[in-house]
Amino acid sequence: MPKDMTAPSTDIFERRESAARSYCRGMPATFATARGSQVFDAEGRSWIDFLAGCSSLNYGHNDPDMKEALIAHISGDGIAHGLDLHTDAKAAFLAAFERHILEPRDMDHRVMFTGPTGANAVEAAMKLARKATGRTNIIAFTNGFHGVTAGALAATGNGYHRGGAGMALQGVTRMPYDGYFGGHADTADFLEVMLKDKSGGIDAPAAILLETVQGEGGLNAARPEWVQRVAKLAKAHGALLIIDDIQAGCGRCGSFFSFEEMGVTPDIVTMAKSLSGFGLPMAMVLVRPEHDLFGPAEHNGTFRGNTHAFVTARVAIEKFWADDGFQKDLADKAALIHDRLADLAAMVPEGRIKGRGLMQGVDVGSGDLAGDICARAYDMGLVIETSGNEDQVVKVLAPLTTSQEVLRKGFEILLKAADEALAGTTKMAAE
Ligand SMILES: Cc1ncc(COP(=O)(O)O)c(C=O)c1O
Numbered sequence: 001m002p003k004d005m006t007a008p009s010t011d012i013f014e015r016r017e018s019a020a021r022s023y024c025r026g027m028p029a030t031f032a033t034a035r036g037s038q039v040f041d042a043e044g045r046s047w048i049d050f051l052a053g054c055s056s057l058n059y060g061h062n063d064p065d066m067k068e069a070l071i072a073h074i075s076g077d078g079i080a081h082g083l084d085l086h087t088d089a090k091a092a093f094l095a096a097f098e099r100h101i102l103e104p105r106d107m108d109h110r111v112m113f114t115g116p117t118g119a120n121a122v123e124a125a126m127k128l129a130r131k132a133t134g135r136t137n138i139i140a141f142t143n144g145f146h147g148v149t150a151g152a153l154a155a156t157g158n159g160y161h162r163g164g165a166g167m168a169l170q171g172v173t174r175m176p177y178d179g180y181f182g183g184h185a186d187t188a189d190f191l192e193v194m195l196k197d198k199s200g201g202i203d204a205p206a207a208i209l210l211e212t213v214q215g216e217g218g219l220n221a222a223r224p225e226w227v228q229r230v231a232k233l234a235k236a237h238g239a240l241l242i243i244d245d246i247q248a249g250c251g252r253c254g255s256f257f258s259f260e261e262m263g264v265t266p267d268i269v270t271m272a273k274s275l276s277g278f279g280l281p282m283a284m285v286l287v288r289p290e291h292d293l294f295g296p297a298e299h300n301g302t303f304r305g306n307t308h309a310f311v312t313a314r315v316a317i318e319k320f321w322a323d324d325g326f327q328k329d330l331a332d333k334a335a336l337i338h339d340r341l342a343d344l345a346a347m348v349p350e351g352r353i354k355g356r357g358l359m360q361g362v363d364v365g366s367g368d369l370a371g372d373i374c375a376r377a378y379d380m381g382l383v384i385e386t387s388g389n390e391d392q393v394v395k396v397l398a399p400l401t402t403s404q405e406v407l408r409k410g411f412e413i414l415l416k417a418a419d420e421a422l423a424g425t426t427k428m429a430a431e
Contacts (some may be wrong), residue, residue, distance in 0.1 A: 131293050257269065333407065
Protein backbone atom coordinates (compact mmCIF):
# COMPACT_ATOMS: atom_id res chain seq x y z
CA MET A 1 0.00 0.00 0.00
CA PRO A 2 2.64 2.61 -1.02
CA LYS A 3 1.73 6.25 -0.48
CA ASP A 4 2.14 8.75 -3.28
CA MET A 5 5.10 10.57 -1.83
CA THR A 6 8.77 10.58 -2.77
CA ALA A 7 10.56 9.63 0.40
CA PRO A 8 13.40 12.00 1.31
CA SER A 9 16.76 10.42 1.98
CA THR A 10 16.91 8.82 5.41
CA ASP A 11 20.30 10.23 6.34
CA ILE A 12 18.38 13.33 7.48
CA PHE A 13 17.63 11.40 10.70
CA GLU A 14 21.32 10.70 11.38
CA ARG A 15 22.26 14.23 10.48
CA ARG A 16 19.57 16.22 12.24
CA GLU A 17 17.46 14.23 14.64
CA SER A 18 18.55 14.31 18.26
CA ALA A 19 20.47 11.44 19.80
CA ALA A 20 17.46 11.06 22.12
CA ARG A 21 15.62 9.11 19.42
CA SER A 22 15.18 5.46 20.39
CA TYR A 23 12.67 3.05 18.78
CA CYS A 24 13.87 4.01 15.30
CA ARG A 25 17.37 2.75 16.07
CA GLY A 26 16.22 -0.87 16.28
CA MET A 27 13.60 -0.48 13.56
CA PRO A 28 15.22 1.81 11.02
CA ALA A 29 12.59 1.57 8.22
CA THR A 30 10.91 4.80 7.16
CA PHE A 31 7.28 3.97 7.80
CA ALA A 32 4.74 5.56 5.51
CA THR A 33 1.29 4.07 5.89
CA ALA A 34 -0.60 1.83 8.25
CA ARG A 35 -3.94 0.09 8.46
CA GLY A 36 -5.35 -2.11 11.19
CA SER A 37 -2.50 -4.21 12.56
CA GLN A 38 -0.04 -3.62 9.74
CA VAL A 39 2.46 -0.89 8.93
CA PHE A 40 4.14 -0.29 5.57
CA ASP A 41 7.20 1.56 4.37
CA ALA A 42 7.25 3.68 1.23
CA GLU A 43 8.33 0.69 -0.89
CA GLY A 44 5.38 -1.35 0.33
CA ARG A 45 7.30 -3.65 2.68
CA SER A 46 4.96 -4.62 5.49
CA TRP A 47 5.19 -5.50 9.16
CA ILE A 48 2.64 -6.91 11.57
CA ASP A 49 2.47 -4.55 14.50
CA PHE A 50 2.85 -6.15 17.94
CA LEU A 51 3.82 -2.81 19.52
CA ALA A 52 0.79 -0.66 18.74
CA GLY A 53 2.47 2.63 19.59
CA CYS A 54 3.29 1.14 22.97
CA SER A 55 -0.43 0.59 23.59
CA SER A 56 -1.48 3.92 22.04
CA LEU A 57 -3.15 2.15 19.12
CA ASN A 58 -5.33 -0.40 20.89
CA TYR A 59 -7.94 -0.12 18.13
CA GLY A 60 -5.38 -0.46 15.34
CA HIS A 61 -4.09 2.05 12.82
CA ASN A 62 -6.49 4.37 11.02
CA ASP A 63 -9.75 2.89 12.21
CA PRO A 64 -12.14 3.75 9.33
CA ASP A 65 -14.94 5.11 11.54
CA MET A 66 -12.65 7.34 13.58
CA LYS A 67 -10.95 8.52 10.39
CA GLU A 68 -14.27 9.36 8.74
CA ALA A 69 -15.49 11.31 11.78
CA LEU A 70 -12.20 13.21 12.00
CA ILE A 71 -12.18 14.06 8.29
CA ALA A 72 -15.79 15.27 8.54
CA HIS A 73 -14.87 17.40 11.57
CA ILE A 74 -11.90 18.96 9.76
CA SER A 75 -13.77 19.45 6.46
CA GLY A 76 -16.57 21.17 8.34
CA ASP A 77 -14.12 23.64 9.91
CA GLY A 78 -14.71 22.09 13.33
CA ILE A 79 -12.65 23.61 16.15
CA ALA A 80 -9.09 22.23 16.03
CA HIS A 81 -7.74 23.85 19.15
CA GLY A 82 -9.98 25.10 21.91
CA LEU A 83 -7.92 25.54 25.08
CA ASP A 84 -10.41 24.26 27.65
CA LEU A 85 -13.37 26.11 26.13
CA HIS A 86 -16.65 24.29 25.70
CA THR A 87 -16.74 22.63 22.29
CA ASP A 88 -19.30 20.35 20.74
CA ALA A 89 -16.58 17.69 20.34
CA LYS A 90 -15.71 17.80 24.06
CA ALA A 91 -19.38 17.65 25.06
CA ALA A 92 -19.93 14.61 22.82
CA PHE A 93 -16.88 12.81 24.20
CA LEU A 94 -17.84 13.51 27.82
CA ALA A 95 -21.40 12.34 27.22
CA ALA A 96 -20.20 9.09 25.60
CA PHE A 97 -17.62 8.49 28.35
CA GLU A 98 -20.22 9.10 31.05
CA ARG A 99 -22.83 6.88 29.41
CA HIS A 100 -20.71 3.92 28.31
CA ILE A 101 -17.80 3.91 30.76
CA LEU A 102 -18.46 5.73 34.03
CA GLU A 103 -22.15 5.10 34.69
CA PRO A 104 -22.16 1.35 33.96
CA ARG A 105 -19.22 0.98 36.36
CA ASP A 106 -20.90 3.11 38.99
CA MET A 107 -18.04 5.63 38.97
CA ASP A 108 -18.87 9.15 40.10
CA HIS A 109 -15.45 10.49 39.06
CA ARG A 110 -15.03 13.90 37.47
CA VAL A 111 -12.95 14.17 34.30
CA MET A 112 -10.01 16.56 34.32
CA PHE A 113 -8.22 17.08 31.01
CA THR A 114 -4.48 17.62 31.38
CA GLY A 115 -1.70 18.32 28.90
CA PRO A 116 -1.84 15.51 26.34
CA THR A 117 0.89 13.17 27.60
CA GLY A 118 0.70 10.41 30.16
CA ALA A 119 3.40 12.07 32.22
CA ASN A 120 1.31 15.23 32.48
CA ALA A 121 -1.68 13.26 33.74
CA VAL A 122 0.56 11.65 36.38
CA GLU A 123 1.93 15.07 37.38
CA ALA A 124 -1.63 16.32 37.83
CA ALA A 125 -2.63 13.24 39.85
CA MET A 126 0.35 13.54 42.20
CA LYS A 127 -0.17 17.28 42.71
CA LEU A 128 -3.87 16.79 43.31
CA ALA A 129 -3.28 14.09 45.94
CA ARG A 130 -0.79 16.38 47.69
CA LYS A 131 -3.25 19.26 47.61
CA ALA A 132 -6.12 17.09 48.84
CA THR A 133 -4.18 15.68 51.81
CA GLY A 134 -1.75 18.48 52.64
CA ARG A 135 1.02 15.84 52.57
CA THR A 136 3.94 15.56 50.19
CA ASN A 137 5.06 11.93 50.25
CA ILE A 138 3.83 9.55 47.58
CA ILE A 139 4.38 5.80 47.73
CA ALA A 140 5.35 4.25 44.40
CA PHE A 141 6.67 0.80 43.59
CA THR A 142 9.74 -0.97 42.31
CA ASN A 143 9.75 -1.16 38.51
CA GLY A 144 6.86 1.29 38.24
CA PHE A 145 6.93 3.54 35.18
CA HIS A 146 4.95 6.77 35.29
CA GLY A 147 6.67 9.08 32.82
CA VAL A 148 9.80 11.18 32.71
CA THR A 149 8.87 14.73 33.71
CA ALA A 150 10.37 15.61 37.09
CA GLY A 151 7.41 14.81 39.35
CA ALA A 152 6.41 11.65 37.51
CA LEU A 153 10.04 10.58 37.17
CA ALA A 154 10.39 10.64 40.94
CA ALA A 155 7.75 7.89 40.98
CA THR A 156 9.36 5.96 38.12
CA GLY A 157 11.79 3.24 39.19
CA ASN A 158 13.88 2.84 36.05
CA GLY A 159 17.48 3.84 36.79
CA TYR A 160 18.33 4.86 33.23
CA HIS A 161 15.45 7.32 33.04
CA ARG A 162 16.02 8.59 36.57
CA GLY A 163 19.64 9.20 35.65
CA GLY A 164 18.50 11.70 33.01
CA ALA A 165 16.83 13.97 35.57
CA GLY A 166 19.93 15.96 36.46
CA MET A 167 18.44 16.85 39.82
CA ALA A 168 17.30 15.20 43.03
CA LEU A 169 14.04 13.38 42.57
CA GLN A 170 11.96 13.94 45.65
CA GLY A 171 8.68 13.35 47.37
CA VAL A 172 8.40 9.61 46.72
CA THR A 173 9.02 6.56 48.90
CA ARG A 174 9.71 3.33 47.00
CA MET A 175 8.09 0.10 48.14
CA PRO A 176 8.38 -3.44 46.75
CA TYR A 177 5.68 -4.31 44.17
CA ASP A 178 3.69 -7.51 44.39
CA GLY A 179 5.99 -10.50 43.86
CA TYR A 180 9.20 -8.46 44.18
CA PHE A 181 10.68 -11.07 46.53
CA GLY A 182 9.38 -13.96 44.45
CA GLY A 183 6.99 -16.21 46.35
CA HIS A 184 8.80 -15.65 49.64
CA ALA A 185 6.92 -12.69 51.03
CA ASP A 186 3.73 -10.76 50.56
CA THR A 187 4.93 -7.22 49.98
CA ALA A 188 1.57 -5.87 51.21
CA ASP A 189 2.60 -7.17 54.66
CA PHE A 190 5.81 -5.19 54.35
CA LEU A 191 3.92 -2.04 53.35
CA GLU A 192 1.49 -2.50 56.22
CA VAL A 193 4.22 -2.87 58.81
CA MET A 194 6.23 0.06 57.45
CA LEU A 195 3.21 2.36 57.40
CA LYS A 196 2.15 1.39 60.91
CA ASP A 197 5.56 1.95 62.47
CA LYS A 198 5.78 5.61 63.47
CA SER A 199 9.55 5.22 63.47
CA GLY A 200 9.60 3.32 60.17
CA GLY A 201 10.84 6.51 58.55
CA ILE A 202 8.02 6.89 56.06
CA ASP A 203 6.23 10.22 56.07
CA ALA A 204 2.44 9.92 56.00
CA PRO A 205 1.59 9.43 52.33
CA ALA A 206 -0.58 11.67 50.21
CA ALA A 207 -1.13 8.80 47.82
CA ILE A 208 -0.19 5.29 46.87
CA LEU A 209 0.44 5.16 43.12
CA LEU A 210 0.50 1.91 41.16
CA GLU A 211 -0.02 0.16 37.84
CA THR A 212 -2.00 -3.08 38.11
CA VAL A 213 0.27 -4.49 35.38
CA GLN A 214 3.67 -2.82 35.07
CA GLY A 215 3.96 -2.18 31.35
CA GLU A 216 7.51 -0.88 31.06
CA GLY A 217 8.68 -2.60 34.24
CA GLY A 218 8.44 -6.13 32.80
CA LEU A 219 4.73 -7.04 32.69
CA ASN A 220 4.56 -7.70 36.42
CA ALA A 221 0.88 -8.29 37.13
CA ALA A 222 -0.32 -7.57 40.65
CA ARG A 223 -2.71 -10.06 42.20
CA PRO A 224 -6.20 -8.64 42.85
CA GLU A 225 -5.81 -9.52 46.58
CA TRP A 226 -2.63 -7.43 46.70
CA VAL A 227 -4.27 -4.44 45.02
CA GLN A 228 -7.23 -4.73 47.40
CA ARG A 229 -4.93 -4.75 50.43
CA VAL A 230 -2.99 -1.76 49.14
CA ALA A 231 -6.29 0.06 48.54
CA LYS A 232 -7.35 -0.68 52.13
CA LEU A 233 -3.99 0.46 53.49
CA ALA A 234 -4.26 3.71 51.53
CA LYS A 235 -7.67 4.35 53.03
CA ALA A 236 -6.59 3.41 56.55
CA HIS A 237 -3.66 5.84 56.35
CA GLY A 238 -5.59 8.73 54.82
CA ALA A 239 -3.82 8.43 51.46
CA LEU A 240 -5.47 8.48 48.03
CA LEU A 241 -5.21 5.46 45.76
CA ILE A 242 -3.98 6.47 42.30
CA ILE A 243 -4.12 3.82 39.61
CA ASP A 244 -2.01 4.65 36.58
CA ASP A 245 -4.00 3.07 33.76
CA ILE A 246 -2.11 4.83 31.00
CA GLN A 247 -0.76 1.62 29.48
CA ALA A 248 -2.93 -1.08 31.09
CA GLY A 249 -6.26 0.69 30.51
CA CYS A 250 -8.48 1.21 27.45
CA GLY A 251 -9.10 -2.54 27.13
CA ARG A 252 -5.48 -3.69 27.23
CA CYS A 253 -6.07 -6.04 30.17
CA GLY A 254 -9.37 -7.32 28.78
CA SER A 255 -11.75 -4.80 30.36
CA PHE A 256 -11.91 -1.02 29.88
CA PHE A 257 -10.07 -0.29 33.14
CA SER A 258 -7.36 -2.68 34.27
CA PHE A 259 -8.73 -2.70 37.84
CA GLU A 260 -12.43 -3.08 37.23
CA GLU A 261 -12.65 -6.74 38.15
CA MET A 262 -10.50 -6.27 41.27
CA GLY A 263 -13.16 -4.75 43.51
CA VAL A 264 -11.33 -1.46 44.11
CA THR A 265 -12.41 2.08 43.32
CA PRO A 266 -9.37 4.33 42.90
CA ASP A 267 -9.61 7.91 44.10
CA ILE A 268 -7.72 8.97 40.99
CA VAL A 269 -7.13 7.22 37.65
CA THR A 270 -4.67 8.46 35.05
CA MET A 271 -5.38 7.79 31.37
CA ALA A 272 -3.61 8.62 28.10
CA LYS A 273 -2.13 6.50 25.26
CA SER A 274 -5.16 4.77 23.62
CA LEU A 275 -7.71 7.20 24.99
CA SER A 276 -8.09 9.05 21.68
CA GLY A 277 -8.35 5.69 19.93
CA PHE A 278 -6.52 7.02 16.90
CA GLY A 279 -3.05 7.67 18.25
CA LEU A 280 -3.72 11.38 18.81
CA PRO A 281 -2.32 12.95 21.98
CA MET A 282 -4.90 13.09 24.75
CA ALA A 283 -4.69 12.53 28.49
CA MET A 284 -6.93 12.91 31.49
CA VAL A 285 -7.33 12.27 35.16
CA LEU A 286 -10.47 10.80 36.70
CA VAL A 287 -11.00 12.07 40.21
CA ARG A 288 -13.60 11.40 42.91
CA PRO A 289 -15.68 14.59 43.34
CA GLU A 290 -14.45 15.21 46.90
CA HIS A 291 -10.86 15.40 45.64
CA ASP A 292 -11.59 17.58 42.61
CA LEU A 293 -9.82 20.47 44.28
CA PHE A 294 -7.70 22.32 41.73
CA GLY A 295 -8.80 25.91 41.18
CA PRO A 296 -9.40 27.08 37.59
CA ALA A 297 -6.21 26.49 35.56
CA GLU A 298 -4.21 25.65 38.68
CA HIS A 299 -2.85 22.68 36.73
CA ASN A 300 -2.65 24.60 33.47
CA GLY A 301 -1.75 23.55 29.93
CA THR A 302 -2.39 24.98 26.47
CA PHE A 303 -3.35 21.61 25.03
CA ARG A 304 -5.83 20.44 27.66
CA GLY A 305 -8.44 19.90 25.02
CA ASN A 306 -7.25 18.27 21.81
CA THR A 307 -10.48 18.59 19.90
CA HIS A 308 -9.46 16.17 17.13
CA ALA A 309 -8.74 13.60 19.82
CA PHE A 310 -12.17 14.21 21.39
CA VAL A 311 -13.76 13.38 18.03
CA THR A 312 -11.95 10.07 17.61
CA ALA A 313 -12.17 9.18 21.32
CA ARG A 314 -15.95 9.50 21.19
CA VAL A 315 -16.11 7.14 18.22
CA ALA A 316 -13.80 4.67 19.99
CA ILE A 317 -16.03 4.60 23.08
CA GLU A 318 -19.26 4.26 21.11
CA LYS A 319 -17.88 1.69 18.68
CA PHE A 320 -16.10 -0.63 21.11
CA TRP A 321 -17.58 -0.11 24.56
CA ALA A 322 -21.32 0.49 24.10
CA ASP A 323 -21.97 -3.24 24.66
CA ASP A 324 -19.92 -6.22 25.84
CA GLY A 325 -19.22 -7.78 22.41
CA PHE A 326 -15.72 -6.34 22.09
CA GLN A 327 -14.77 -7.30 25.63
CA LYS A 328 -15.89 -10.91 25.06
CA ASP A 329 -13.74 -11.04 21.93
CA LEU A 330 -10.76 -9.80 23.97
CA ALA A 331 -11.00 -12.80 26.29
CA ASP A 332 -10.63 -15.19 23.31
CA LYS A 333 -7.65 -13.27 21.98
CA ALA A 334 -5.97 -13.16 25.38
CA ALA A 335 -6.28 -16.97 25.55
CA LEU A 336 -4.73 -17.32 22.10
CA ILE A 337 -1.85 -15.01 23.05
CA HIS A 338 -1.29 -17.00 26.24
CA ASP A 339 -1.17 -20.29 24.29
CA ARG A 340 1.34 -19.03 21.76
CA LEU A 341 3.47 -17.45 24.47
CA ALA A 342 3.49 -20.79 26.27
CA ASP A 343 5.13 -22.20 23.12
CA LEU A 344 7.72 -19.45 23.27
CA ALA A 345 8.30 -19.91 27.02
CA ALA A 346 8.79 -23.65 26.49
CA MET A 347 11.60 -22.98 24.01
CA VAL A 348 13.63 -20.95 26.50
CA PRO A 349 15.25 -22.49 29.59
CA GLU A 350 13.27 -21.05 32.52
CA GLY A 351 11.10 -18.95 30.18
CA ARG A 352 8.17 -17.44 32.07
CA ILE A 353 4.91 -15.94 30.83
CA LYS A 354 4.25 -12.50 32.30
CA GLY A 355 1.32 -10.08 32.34
CA ARG A 356 -2.35 -10.61 31.64
CA GLY A 357 -5.01 -9.95 29.03
CA LEU A 358 -3.55 -8.52 25.85
CA MET A 359 -0.55 -7.29 27.76
CA GLN A 360 1.48 -10.48 28.02
CA GLY A 361 4.99 -11.54 27.17
CA VAL A 362 7.75 -13.96 28.04
CA ASP A 363 10.68 -13.34 30.35
CA VAL A 364 13.47 -15.03 28.40
CA GLY A 365 16.04 -14.48 31.13
CA SER A 366 18.31 -11.97 29.42
CA GLY A 367 18.04 -8.62 27.71
CA ASP A 368 20.46 -9.77 25.02
CA LEU A 369 18.32 -12.72 24.05
CA ALA A 370 15.07 -10.73 24.16
CA GLY A 371 16.67 -7.99 22.05
CA ASP A 372 17.99 -10.57 19.58
CA ILE A 373 14.53 -12.17 19.23
CA CYS A 374 12.89 -8.79 18.61
CA ALA A 375 15.58 -7.71 16.10
CA ARG A 376 15.18 -10.95 14.13
CA ALA A 377 11.38 -10.63 14.27
CA TYR A 378 11.65 -7.12 12.85
CA ASP A 379 13.76 -8.41 9.94
CA MET A 380 11.09 -11.04 9.26
CA GLY A 381 8.19 -8.55 9.30
CA LEU A 382 7.07 -8.14 12.91
CA VAL A 383 7.37 -5.01 15.03
CA ILE A 384 7.78 -6.01 18.68
CA GLU A 385 9.65 -4.64 21.69
CA THR A 386 11.11 -5.66 25.03
CA SER A 387 10.39 -4.46 28.56
CA GLY A 388 11.64 -5.11 32.10
CA ASN A 389 14.47 -3.96 34.36
CA GLU A 390 16.98 -5.82 32.16
CA ASP A 391 14.85 -5.57 28.97
CA GLN A 392 14.48 -9.32 29.35
CA VAL A 393 10.78 -9.59 28.53
CA VAL A 394 9.55 -10.03 24.94
CA LYS A 395 6.34 -8.07 25.13
CA VAL A 396 3.28 -8.53 22.92
CA LEU A 397 1.16 -5.38 22.64
CA ALA A 398 -0.79 -6.12 19.45
CA PRO A 399 -3.76 -3.86 18.72
CA LEU A 400 -6.82 -5.31 20.46
CA THR A 401 -8.58 -5.36 17.11
CA THR A 402 -5.99 -7.70 15.53
CA SER A 403 -7.77 -10.67 13.96
CA GLN A 404 -6.95 -14.14 15.27
CA GLU A 405 -5.49 -14.91 11.84
CA VAL A 406 -3.05 -12.00 11.99
CA LEU A 407 -2.21 -12.79 15.60
CA ARG A 408 -1.31 -16.33 14.53
CA LYS A 409 0.85 -15.01 11.67
CA GLY A 410 2.63 -12.66 14.04
CA PHE A 411 3.35 -15.51 16.44
CA GLU A 412 4.67 -17.68 13.59
CA ILE A 413 7.24 -14.96 12.95
CA LEU A 414 7.99 -14.51 16.64
CA LEU A 415 8.55 -18.22 17.25
CA LYS A 416 10.77 -18.51 14.18
CA ALA A 417 12.78 -15.50 15.36
CA ALA A 418 13.14 -17.07 18.81
CA ASP A 419 14.19 -20.37 17.28
CA GLU A 420 16.94 -18.67 15.28
CA ALA A 421 18.04 -16.48 18.17
CA LEU A 422 18.26 -19.50 20.47
CA ALA A 423 20.18 -21.49 17.86
CA GLY A 424 22.59 -18.53 17.68
CA THR A 425 22.92 -18.46 21.47
CA THR A 426 23.55 -22.18 21.66
CA LYS A 427 26.11 -21.96 18.89
CA MET A 428 27.91 -19.10 20.64
CA ALA A 429 27.84 -20.98 23.94
CA ALA A 430 29.34 -24.08 22.25
CA GLU A 431 32.17 -22.11 20.62
C1 LIG B 1 1.96 3.37 33.06
C2 LIG B 1 2.51 4.58 32.36
N1 LIG B 1 2.37 5.78 32.93
C3 LIG B 1 2.84 6.89 32.35
C4 LIG B 1 3.49 6.83 31.13
C5 LIG B 1 4.00 8.09 30.50
O1 LIG B 1 3.24 8.42 29.37
P1 LIG B 1 3.85 9.41 28.27
O2 LIG B 1 4.96 8.69 27.60
O3 LIG B 1 2.69 9.68 27.34
O4 LIG B 1 4.30 10.62 29.00
C6 LIG B 1 3.66 5.61 30.50
C7 LIG B 1 4.39 5.50 29.23
O5 LIG B 1 4.79 4.46 28.78
C8 LIG B 1 3.16 4.44 31.13
O6 LIG B 1 3.33 3.24 30.59
